[in-house]
Amino acid sequence: MKKALVILATLVTVNAYAWDWRNADAIFDATKTETDSTNVTWIRVDNGQIQAACERESRRRGQGGFGYAIQGCSFWDNSHSACTIITPKYTTIHNLGHEALHCFQGDYHK
16 A cells, blocks of 8 residues: 555656646646757748748648647757748737747657
8 A cells, every 4th residue: 555655656757847838837847958058030920821921831832731729830940050930920929939939949748
């Protein structure tokens, strides 16, 4: 019984610190970056055009599109020296921050 409680406590502790990128208030590990410096270009499109703009940019870069609904997107080169973010003209700080984090941490959704 004691061993089961220790395992349960460990699981609860690990899950409490697991980062959920969908939660705007979740704390994440800012030490796990792929770069500390990048040039960011921010493109803002009409709110109803975000999906089309991101799909178009993804295909232009040879990535084949998203295939699911998105609220913004970001694209970075392999060296992370340049990053392009696309959001609606009227967006949230969470949306912009989410995309900006990709510029520094890459594909952290995995």
